[in-house]
Amino acid sequence: MARAPGLSVRLKLTLSYAAFLMIAGTLLLATVWVFLLRYVPSRAAFGPGPFSPSRSDLQEAFAPRAAQALAFLLVFGLLGGWLLAGRMLAPLTRITDATRIAATGSLSHRIRLEGRNDEFHELADAFDAMLARLEVQVAEQQRFAANASHELRTPLTITQTLLEVASKDPDRDTAELLDRLHAVNTRAIDLTQALLLLSRADQRAFTPEHADLSLLAEEATETLLPFAEKHDVTIETSGDVAPTAGSPALLLQMVSNLVHNAIVHNLAERGAVWVGTSVHPRTVVLVVENTGERLPPGLASTLTEPFQRGTERIHTDHAGVGLGLAIVKTIVHAHDGALTLTPRSAGGMRVTVELPRQPGVPTPHTRA
Template sequence: MSDTASAPKPTPEEAVNRAPGLSVRLKLTLSYAGFLMLAGGLLLAVVWVFLLRYVPDRMMIIPGSTDIPLSESVVFPIRSGLLHVFAPKAAAALAFLLVFGLVGGWLLAGWMLAPLNRITEATRVAASGSLAHRIRLSGRRDEFRELADAFDAMLGRLEAHVAEQQRFAANASHELRTPLAITKTLLDVARHDPDRDTGELIDRLRAVNTRAIDLTEALLVLSRADNRSFSSEHVDLSLVAEEATETLLPLAERHGVTIETSGDHSPTIGSPALLLQMATNLVHNAIVHNLPEDGSVWVTTETRPDAVVLTVENTGEKYDPPSVSTLVEPFQRGAERVRNDHGGVGLGLAIVRSIAHAHDGTLTLTPRGDGGLRVRVELPVRHAKVPPVGSSTVGS
């Protein structure tokens, strides 16, 4: 086996190691000094050309015009004498510009790069795992301030995302642990009580197992939506809402809830399966969290110039705005987290929000004045030639 094939692959830390080089501050210093030297040299060259243009090469002194005897005439070389005087002065000036450029450039580069040093230090702090640190760079807006503000905003989003993921992991662990603990208890009871009715035990185990499966599938749907791991195609949101309503009609009849649907052709692009899951979750929540009897659900779709809108409203208990804002959090089932046979696993609206965001849409929850919720999902409009869907009313 060759040495190349047997050599271990570099780790990510080793892959970013680079040979030492000049610092940015030193590069800027040399650039400032070099530019200053170039400008000074050009200026001295212009002065020299100007002198050559207006100063003659040599000068003749006419006899009698000075103290020189009348019998003699003298010619003086003007340019060569001028060069002998000008060259040392020019060299001294360039030397001064070099020193001034290096010192001034070093100080100026350090002053200009000070914000970048703070950003670098904040990056190292964030890389160590501390996301609470912020740069908060003061001063008027410029490129460094915009970079610092963008970095602070990114840290804020990362900190919120990590906290949300930690809460989600804790809640998911708790929710998954509950059916497993119930299953263990039932099996222990059956083992210590062999005369117990096995039919009742099997029914309870089946119910607990079904709930665990539903929770696992909901987590998979949520992960799929968050990762946008789906293929997109043209979808009519009104047809999706109608299919979800028809599927849940038996559940609505058992709860004594009437569902009214209306809407026109609402074209968009996305995953038909995920959008159907989104609509199903909304209608399911509207049916389950409703009045004990004679409840109503309204499902409407509309098309705007820049978006298609799915709205699901239902009667029910009154909500205040703070409590409504928490309903989209995972494993939140209203104010009292009520469990029942059709209460779901607490991920319904969290899945709806993730699916909407995965399709570049928005989810808005507002309480109705006389009780219940109004949930609106807005998705980008994508026109496709599909016949419009009329209105219909279904219910108990």
């Protein structure tokens, strides 16, 4: 935004320091003048004692000295104020330089202001923290864009290859070709819908409404029960009524993704999934656990990244598009919650979602 030129902050501070010093000096000299007037007669007195000056004599002697003192204070205030203001604003100059560097696209620069804590140090530390977060977010977006482009290019490439082969071989079975094209197209549609859902949750484009995590958990498990039975996985649900505020549709998608993920990443036979909810004074908690392979300790923190699929999936026919937990993470953050992934010692994963409890809701009862 275009602005009219104005005085610099350093000059403003300098003038402020000098003006304050002049006012203080004037008040001090005025106080001395008033104090002396109380003891000086209006006319000179002559007598046996020494000469006693009058008020006019005192004024003639005091006024030039007072003017000299004020002139000295003015010069001293301007010079001292200019140096002091420069010293005080030096950290702000470093912050401004760092801001300009960041504006060019370089987010790796840090201020790292030395010295004891004060307002400038708090501002510099906050700016460094903001740059660090922006650098991480930009890196995540770049990885996401690259991965999304790769994932979207794969089905399109397969489709193009199938069409080229079909055009060169007119006698090829069209039914098989159509089946393969349908499967590839379905995967591309699923990926596009997941990307749109991820973008919607990230922008918080919803109006908060009342939602009960326990009811959403029951709805998700009932919907996915045939899918679980097909893969020999049992699902158990229990817990308390868990009132929260948010988008019921997004929260249902979050629970469905967690339960679906727990079914997909499970044992080949006799797997199990446990879904439970609980209530705390300020939060409601959803826990989804499953059996499965033992996971490396450092793997859990990477599973919420887009297109990260962890270990090899057991049920490859429902491998998903690699955005399930990334969508869950975005939905949880959009609802000011926390997501924790913990590998189970016996194998499988424990996923915990904490969301703010909706205020004004009485203590719930336990669901069977």
